[in-house]
Amino acid sequence: MIIILRENATEAQVDHVVKRVETLGFQAHLSKGTYRTVIGVIGDEEKLLAAPLAAIPGVAKVVPVMPAFKLASREAHPQPTVVDVAGTKIGGGHLGMIAGPCAVESEERMNDIAAAIKAAGANLLRGGAYKPRTSPYAFQGLGEEGLKILRRVGDAHGLPVVTEAVDPRHVELVAEYADMIQLGARNMQNFVLLTEVGKTHKPVLLKRGMAATVKDLMMSAEYVVAQGTTDVVLCERGVKGFDNACRNMLDIAAVPQIQQISHLPVIVDPSHATGRPELIPACALAAVAAGADGVHIEVHNCPEEAMSDGPQALLPEQYAEVMGQMKKVAAAVGKTW
Structure with a gap:
Protein backbone atom coordinates (compact mmCIF):
# COMPACT_ATOMS: atom_id res chain seq x y z
CA MET A 1 0.00 0.00 0.00
CA PRO A 64 -3.69 -0.21 -2.51
CA VAL A 65 -1.03 -2.01 -4.53
CA MET A 66 -2.87 -5.32 -4.76
CA PRO A 67 -6.42 -5.42 -6.17
CA ALA A 68 -9.21 -5.67 -3.63
CA PHE A 69 -10.50 -8.77 -5.46
CA LYS A 70 -7.54 -10.95 -4.50
CA LEU A 71 -8.95 -14.43 -5.18
CA ALA A 72 -10.47 -13.46 -8.53
CA SER A 73 -7.37 -11.56 -9.66
CA ARG A 74 -4.82 -12.60 -12.25
CA GLU A 75 -2.09 -12.12 -9.60
CA ALA A 76 -3.65 -14.82 -7.45
CA HIS A 77 -4.09 -17.24 -10.36
CA PRO A 78 -1.92 -16.44 -13.41
CA GLN A 79 -3.36 -19.22 -15.57
CA PRO A 80 -6.90 -18.84 -16.98
CA THR A 81 -9.51 -20.83 -15.09
CA VAL A 82 -11.43 -23.41 -17.12
CA VAL A 83 -14.92 -23.86 -15.70
CA ASP A 84 -16.47 -27.31 -16.14
CA VAL A 85 -20.28 -27.34 -16.25
CA ALA A 86 -21.28 -31.01 -16.24
CA GLY A 87 -18.73 -31.77 -18.95
CA THR A 88 -18.99 -28.51 -20.91
CA LYS A 89 -15.83 -26.42 -20.58
CA ILE A 90 -15.75 -22.62 -20.57
CA GLY A 91 -12.42 -20.81 -20.75
CA GLY A 92 -8.93 -21.72 -21.84
CA GLY A 93 -9.95 -21.79 -25.51
CA HIS A 94 -13.28 -23.54 -24.87
CA LEU A 95 -16.43 -21.55 -25.68
CA GLY A 96 -19.61 -21.83 -23.64
CA MET A 97 -22.49 -21.32 -26.08
CA ILE A 98 -25.56 -20.74 -23.93
CA ALA A 99 -28.99 -20.51 -25.53
CA GLY A 100 -32.66 -20.85 -24.72
CA PRO A 101 -35.74 -18.81 -23.85
CA CYS A 102 -35.85 -16.12 -21.21
CA ALA A 103 -38.38 -18.13 -19.19
CA VAL A 104 -39.44 -21.76 -18.97
CA GLU A 105 -43.04 -21.75 -20.25
CA SER A 106 -43.94 -25.37 -20.99
CA GLU A 107 -42.17 -28.69 -21.43
CA GLU A 108 -43.24 -29.01 -25.07
CA ARG A 109 -41.85 -25.60 -25.97
CA MET A 110 -38.61 -26.19 -24.05
CA ASN A 111 -38.13 -29.51 -25.86
CA ASP A 112 -38.59 -27.89 -29.27
CA ILE A 113 -36.16 -25.06 -28.48
CA ALA A 114 -33.59 -27.40 -26.89
CA ALA A 115 -33.61 -29.66 -29.95
CA ALA A 116 -33.09 -26.67 -32.24
CA ILE A 117 -30.23 -25.07 -30.32
CA LYS A 118 -28.51 -28.43 -29.84
CA ALA A 119 -28.63 -29.01 -33.59
CA ALA A 120 -27.17 -25.53 -34.13
CA GLY A 121 -24.24 -26.29 -31.81
CA ALA A 122 -25.22 -24.86 -28.42
CA ASN A 123 -23.65 -26.67 -25.45
CA LEU A 124 -25.68 -25.23 -22.56
CA LEU A 125 -29.44 -24.73 -22.19
CA ARG A 126 -30.81 -21.74 -20.31
CA GLY A 127 -34.29 -20.92 -19.07
CA GLY A 128 -35.63 -18.98 -16.11
CA ALA A 129 -37.82 -20.68 -13.52
CA TYR A 130 -37.70 -17.58 -11.30
CA LYS A 131 -37.81 -14.22 -13.05
CA PRO A 132 -36.87 -10.87 -11.44
CA ARG A 133 -39.23 -8.54 -13.30
CA THR A 134 -39.43 -4.76 -13.19
CA SER A 135 -43.20 -4.95 -12.77
CA PRO A 136 -44.71 -7.01 -9.93
CA TYR A 137 -47.58 -7.87 -12.32
CA ALA A 138 -45.35 -9.44 -15.00
CA PHE A 139 -44.80 -13.19 -15.32
CA GLN A 140 -42.56 -14.26 -12.43
CA GLY A 141 -41.76 -17.78 -13.64
CA LEU A 142 -43.07 -21.28 -12.91
CA GLY A 143 -40.90 -21.80 -9.84
CA GLU A 144 -40.02 -25.38 -8.93
CA GLU A 145 -42.15 -26.77 -11.75
CA GLY A 146 -40.05 -24.75 -14.16
CA LEU A 147 -36.88 -26.18 -12.62
CA LYS A 148 -38.20 -29.71 -13.09
CA ILE A 149 -39.07 -29.05 -16.72
CA LEU A 150 -35.67 -27.54 -17.40
CA ARG A 151 -33.92 -30.51 -15.80
CA ARG A 152 -35.91 -33.09 -17.75
CA VAL A 153 -35.40 -31.28 -21.05
CA GLY A 154 -31.70 -30.78 -20.43
CA ASP A 155 -31.24 -34.47 -19.65
CA ALA A 156 -33.27 -35.51 -22.70
CA HIS A 157 -31.07 -33.49 -25.05
CA GLY A 158 -27.73 -33.96 -23.28
CA LEU A 159 -27.41 -30.27 -22.42
CA PRO A 160 -26.27 -28.95 -19.02
CA VAL A 161 -28.77 -26.39 -17.72
CA VAL A 162 -28.31 -22.82 -16.52
CA THR A 163 -30.99 -21.04 -14.51
CA GLU A 164 -31.22 -18.03 -12.25
CA ALA A 165 -31.50 -17.80 -8.47
CA VAL A 166 -33.19 -14.59 -7.35
CA ASP A 167 -33.78 -15.23 -3.65
CA PRO A 168 -31.44 -16.67 -0.97
CA ARG A 169 -34.36 -18.82 0.20
CA HIS A 170 -34.46 -20.60 -3.19
CA VAL A 171 -30.72 -21.21 -3.64
CA GLU A 172 -30.75 -24.74 -2.25
CA LEU A 173 -33.71 -25.70 -4.44
CA VAL A 174 -32.17 -24.17 -7.59
CA ALA A 175 -28.87 -25.94 -6.88
CA GLU A 176 -30.73 -29.26 -6.72
CA TYR A 177 -31.82 -28.96 -10.38
CA ALA A 178 -29.27 -26.68 -12.08
CA ASP A 179 -25.81 -27.48 -13.41
CA MET A 180 -24.94 -23.78 -13.30
CA ILE A 181 -26.57 -21.05 -11.23
CA GLN A 182 -27.04 -17.66 -12.83
CA LEU A 183 -26.91 -14.43 -10.83
CA GLY A 184 -28.62 -11.77 -12.89
CA ALA A 185 -27.72 -8.13 -13.42
CA ARG A 186 -30.29 -6.93 -10.89
CA ASN A 187 -28.75 -9.15 -8.21
CA MET A 188 -25.08 -8.57 -8.97
CA GLN A 189 -24.68 -6.69 -5.69
CA ASN A 190 -27.11 -8.74 -3.64
CA PHE A 191 -24.30 -9.80 -1.32
CA VAL A 192 -26.41 -12.20 0.74
CA LEU A 193 -27.46 -14.02 -2.43
CA LEU A 194 -23.87 -14.04 -3.74
CA THR A 195 -22.68 -15.61 -0.50
CA GLU A 196 -25.38 -18.27 -0.43
CA VAL A 197 -24.79 -19.24 -4.06
CA GLY A 198 -21.06 -19.42 -3.39
CA LYS A 199 -21.67 -21.94 -0.63
CA THR A 200 -23.30 -24.40 -3.06
CA HIS A 201 -19.97 -24.93 -4.91
CA LYS A 202 -21.93 -25.12 -8.15
CA PRO A 203 -20.59 -23.32 -11.24
CA VAL A 204 -21.86 -19.74 -11.30
CA LEU A 205 -22.73 -17.36 -14.15
CA LEU A 206 -22.43 -13.81 -12.79
CA LYS A 207 -23.89 -11.03 -14.93
CA ARG A 208 -22.63 -7.45 -14.79
CA GLY A 209 -25.06 -4.97 -13.28
CA MET A 210 -26.64 -2.35 -15.50
CA ALA A 211 -24.77 0.49 -13.76
CA ALA A 212 -21.77 -1.49 -12.53
CA THR A 213 -18.12 -0.85 -13.29
CA VAL A 214 -15.75 -3.69 -14.12
CA LYS A 215 -14.32 -3.37 -10.61
CA ASP A 216 -17.84 -3.67 -9.15
CA LEU A 217 -18.29 -6.90 -11.11
CA MET A 218 -14.96 -8.24 -9.87
CA MET A 219 -15.82 -7.45 -6.24
CA SER A 220 -19.10 -9.32 -6.62
CA ALA A 221 -17.22 -12.30 -8.06
CA GLU A 222 -14.93 -12.14 -5.03
CA TYR A 223 -17.94 -12.72 -2.75
CA VAL A 224 -18.67 -15.99 -4.58
CA VAL A 225 -15.04 -17.15 -4.85
CA ALA A 226 -14.45 -16.36 -1.17
CA GLN A 227 -16.98 -19.07 -0.30
CA GLY A 228 -14.88 -21.69 -2.09
CA THR A 229 -16.64 -21.67 -5.47
CA THR A 230 -13.88 -21.09 -8.00
CA ASP A 231 -15.99 -22.02 -11.05
CA VAL A 232 -17.31 -18.53 -11.81
CA VAL A 233 -18.03 -17.24 -15.31
CA LEU A 234 -18.48 -13.48 -15.71
CA CYS A 235 -20.95 -12.06 -18.22
CA GLU A 236 -20.91 -8.70 -19.97
CA ARG A 237 -24.55 -7.94 -20.83
CA GLY A 238 -24.51 -4.22 -21.48
CA VAL A 239 -24.67 -1.20 -19.20
CA LYS A 240 -26.90 1.84 -19.09
CA GLY A 241 -26.02 4.50 -21.65
CA PHE A 242 -27.45 7.83 -22.75
CA ASP A 243 -28.70 6.53 -26.12
CA ASN A 244 -32.05 4.74 -26.21
CA ALA A 245 -31.42 3.15 -29.63
CA CYS A 246 -30.58 -0.11 -27.83
CA ARG A 247 -31.81 -1.65 -24.62
CA ASN A 248 -28.33 -1.22 -23.11
CA MET A 249 -24.83 -0.34 -24.28
CA LEU A 250 -22.61 -3.35 -24.99
CA ASP A 251 -19.15 -2.85 -23.49
CA ILE A 252 -17.00 -5.09 -25.71
CA ALA A 253 -13.84 -3.55 -24.24
CA ALA A 254 -14.77 -5.13 -20.90
CA VAL A 255 -13.86 -8.56 -22.30
CA PRO A 256 -10.11 -7.99 -22.80
CA GLN A 257 -10.04 -5.68 -19.78
CA ILE A 258 -11.38 -8.41 -17.49
CA GLN A 259 -9.05 -10.98 -19.00
CA GLN A 260 -6.07 -8.77 -18.11
CA ILE A 261 -7.01 -8.46 -14.46
CA SER A 262 -8.78 -11.77 -13.74
CA HIS A 263 -8.35 -15.48 -14.39
CA LEU A 264 -12.11 -16.06 -14.57
CA PRO A 265 -13.75 -16.71 -17.97
CA VAL A 266 -15.91 -13.93 -19.40
CA ILE A 267 -18.77 -14.34 -21.88
CA VAL A 268 -21.04 -11.85 -23.65
CA ASP A 269 -24.83 -11.61 -23.76
CA PRO A 270 -25.78 -9.57 -26.86
CA SER A 271 -29.50 -10.28 -26.35
CA HIS A 272 -29.84 -8.16 -23.21
CA ALA A 273 -27.19 -5.72 -24.40
CA THR A 274 -29.07 -4.73 -27.55
CA GLY A 275 -32.64 -5.89 -27.09
CA ARG A 276 -32.83 -6.00 -30.89
CA PRO A 277 -32.65 -9.30 -32.81
CA GLU A 278 -31.21 -7.65 -35.92
CA LEU A 279 -28.19 -6.45 -33.90
CA ILE A 280 -27.49 -9.66 -32.00
CA PRO A 281 -25.55 -11.51 -34.75
CA ALA A 282 -23.02 -8.70 -35.31
CA CYS A 283 -22.49 -8.23 -31.56
CA ALA A 284 -22.13 -11.99 -31.04
CA LEU A 285 -19.42 -12.12 -33.73
CA ALA A 286 -17.69 -9.11 -32.18
CA ALA A 287 -17.70 -10.87 -28.80
CA VAL A 288 -15.92 -13.95 -30.14
CA ALA A 289 -13.47 -11.78 -32.08
CA ALA A 290 -12.71 -9.80 -28.90
CA GLY A 291 -11.72 -13.02 -27.13
CA ALA A 292 -14.86 -13.81 -25.14
CA ASP A 293 -15.11 -17.31 -23.67
CA GLY A 294 -18.67 -17.78 -24.86
CA VAL A 295 -21.88 -16.15 -26.04
CA HIS A 296 -25.28 -16.15 -24.32
CA ILE A 297 -28.23 -15.72 -26.71
CA GLU A 298 -31.97 -15.88 -26.09
CA VAL A 299 -33.81 -18.17 -28.52
CA HIS A 300 -37.57 -18.71 -28.77
CA ASN A 301 -39.57 -20.61 -31.39
CA CYS A 302 -42.46 -18.11 -31.25
CA PRO A 303 -41.31 -14.77 -29.81
CA GLU A 304 -44.75 -13.19 -30.18
CA GLU A 305 -46.08 -15.69 -27.62
CA ALA A 306 -43.11 -15.44 -25.24
CA MET A 307 -44.02 -14.64 -21.65
CA SER A 308 -40.76 -12.74 -21.09
CA ASP A 309 -38.40 -10.77 -23.41
CA GLY A 310 -39.91 -12.08 -26.64
CA PRO A 311 -38.89 -9.04 -28.74
CA GLN A 312 -35.18 -9.70 -28.20
CA ALA A 313 -35.19 -13.45 -28.91
CA LEU A 314 -33.81 -15.01 -32.07
CA LEU A 315 -35.78 -17.64 -33.95
CA PRO A 316 -34.09 -21.08 -34.07
CA GLU A 317 -33.15 -20.66 -37.74
CA GLN A 318 -31.61 -17.25 -37.01
CA TYR A 319 -29.63 -18.76 -34.15
CA ALA A 320 -28.36 -21.57 -36.39
CA GLU A 321 -27.16 -19.01 -38.93
CA VAL A 322 -25.23 -16.91 -36.40
CA MET A 323 -23.73 -20.04 -34.84
CA GLY A 324 -22.34 -21.01 -38.25
CA GLN A 325 -20.77 -17.56 -38.55
CA MET A 326 -19.33 -17.70 -35.03
CA LYS A 327 -17.63 -21.02 -35.77
CA LYS A 328 -15.59 -19.30 -38.48
CA VAL A 329 -14.58 -16.45 -36.18
CA ALA A 330 -13.79 -18.88 -33.36
CA ALA A 331 -11.51 -20.86 -35.64
CA ALA A 332 -9.71 -17.66 -36.64
CA VAL A 333 -8.97 -16.74 -33.01
CA GLY A 334 -8.08 -20.27 -31.93
CA LYS A 335 -11.17 -21.19 -29.95
CA THR A 336 -13.68 -24.00 -30.21
CA TRP A 337 -16.71 -25.63 -28.61
Missing part, protein backbone atom coordinates in the same frame (compact mmCIF):
# COMPACT_ATOMS: atom_id res chain seq x y z
CA ILE A 2 1.15 3.54 -0.73
CA ILE A 3 0.20 6.59 1.34
CA ILE A 4 0.46 9.87 -0.54
CA LEU A 5 0.71 12.94 1.67
CA ARG A 6 -0.58 16.41 0.90
CA GLU A 7 1.80 19.00 -0.53
CA ASN A 8 1.45 21.10 2.62
CA ALA A 9 1.86 18.21 5.07
CA THR A 10 4.07 19.23 7.99
CA GLU A 11 7.01 17.24 9.33
CA ALA A 12 4.98 16.52 12.45
CA GLN A 13 2.15 15.08 10.35
CA VAL A 14 4.57 12.95 8.34
CA ASP A 15 6.13 11.59 11.53
CA HIS A 16 2.68 10.88 12.93
CA VAL A 17 1.69 8.86 9.85
CA VAL A 18 4.90 6.82 10.07
CA LYS A 19 4.39 6.14 13.77
CA ARG A 20 0.74 5.21 13.19
CA VAL A 21 1.73 2.68 10.49
CA GLU A 22 4.41 1.17 12.72
CA THR A 23 2.00 1.02 15.67
CA LEU A 24 -0.31 -1.10 13.50
CA GLY A 25 2.58 -3.55 13.02
CA PHE A 26 3.69 -2.59 9.51
CA GLN A 27 6.91 -1.28 7.98
CA ALA A 28 6.96 2.28 6.65
CA HIS A 29 9.36 3.43 3.93
CA LEU A 30 9.54 7.21 3.55
CA SER A 31 10.25 8.79 0.16
CA LYS A 32 10.42 12.59 -0.11
CA GLY A 33 10.09 14.24 -3.51
CA THR A 34 10.16 17.87 -4.59
CA TYR A 35 6.43 18.34 -4.15
CA ARG A 36 5.13 15.20 -2.52
CA THR A 37 6.05 12.80 0.25
CA VAL A 38 5.12 9.17 -0.23
CA ILE A 39 5.12 6.41 2.38
CA GLY A 40 5.33 2.83 1.19
CA VAL A 41 3.71 0.41 3.62
CA ILE A 42 4.69 -3.27 3.74
CA GLY A 43 2.28 -5.73 5.35
CA ASP A 44 -1.03 -7.52 4.94
CA GLU A 45 -3.22 -5.16 2.89
CA GLU A 46 -6.38 -6.83 4.20
CA LYS A 47 -5.59 -5.53 7.70
CA LEU A 48 -4.42 -2.19 6.33
CA LEU A 49 -7.68 -1.64 4.46
CA ALA A 50 -9.55 -1.89 7.75
CA ALA A 51 -7.47 0.95 9.23
CA PRO A 52 -8.81 4.47 8.43
CA LEU A 53 -5.42 5.77 7.27
CA ALA A 54 -7.02 8.34 4.95
CA ALA A 55 -8.44 10.07 8.04
CA ILE A 56 -4.99 10.95 9.39
CA PRO A 57 -4.21 14.69 9.04
CA GLY A 58 -1.87 15.36 6.13
CA VAL A 59 -2.87 12.26 4.12
CA ALA A 60 -4.11 12.99 0.59
CA LYS A 61 -4.70 9.48 -0.72
CA VAL A 62 -4.24 5.82 0.22
CA VAL A 63 -3.54 3.60 -2.79
